[in-house]
Amino acid sequence: MENYSFRKNLSYMKMAFSKPKLLLDLFLKETSSLYSIVPLVMFTVFYEILYVLDYLFKAPDVIPPIAQVLQIPDVQYNLYQIFLFPVVHIADFFIFGGVIYAVSRFLRLYKVDTVKTILFFMFIFNTIGLLSVVVDSLSFIWKSEFFIYVHPITGIIFFIYLMEFIHKHAEVNRWKSLVLCVTSLTITLPFRIIFLG
Numbered sequence: 001m002e003n004y005s006f007r008k009n010l011s012y013m014k015m016a017f018s019k020p021k022l023l024l025d026l027f028l029k030e031t032s033s034l035y036s037i038v039p040l041v042m043f044t045v046f047y048e049i050l051y052v053l054d055y056l057f058k059a060p061d062v063i064p065p066i067a068q069v070l071q072i073p074d075v076q077y078n079l080y081q082i083f084l085f086p087v088v089h090i091a092d093f094f095i096f097g098g099v100i101y102a103v104s105r106f107l108r109l110y111k112v113d114t115v116k117t118i119l120f121f122m123f124i125f126n127t128i129g130l131l132s133v134v135v136d137s138l139s140f141i142w143k144s145e146f147f148i149y150v151h152p153i154t155g156i157i158f159f160i161y162l163m164e165f166i167h168k169h170a171e172v173n174r175w176k177s178l179v180l181c182v183t184s185l186t187i188t189l190p191f192r193i194i195f196l197g
Helices: 006-018 020-029 034-057 065-069 074-106 114-138 147-170 174-196
Strands: none
Touching (some): 006 020, 034 114, 065 174, 074 114, 074 174, 147 174
């Protein structure tokens, strides 16, 4: 706890949008997991508020596959998502970590630090994801086709960050880093989509 600074945490989050190389260099040296946990909490709380608003005022835009398979009414599943979201969101990081560990060992990339990679994944996913929260909030009051493109764009940015982080901290070439990222996200993201759409 003594190594943690909330002000520095906010500075890192700001750097994610303005100084990517500096952020990567600084994050590699960090020892406190709170730099990852704080964006996770912020993202989760903001999305929980959106799920509550969705339930109270709006039908969902996207129906998750599990709701379709189990034939759960949209409004009812909206209520379930309020409780399901934090569980699925946190489970994502455990699944991601398990896949990163297994694939890195399979590829003999022994320098890949699973914990450090999970913490960076948690930090960058939630930090970049906060932009999606803002856009999703705006969609309640302002309809725009531009909003459709924000999630894919933030996804691409997040992917590049993750690939660069693995490349730098594990000192592996970018192709191996790419394979590791694609494999882990190919398993992790469908899990999220099944439950949250």
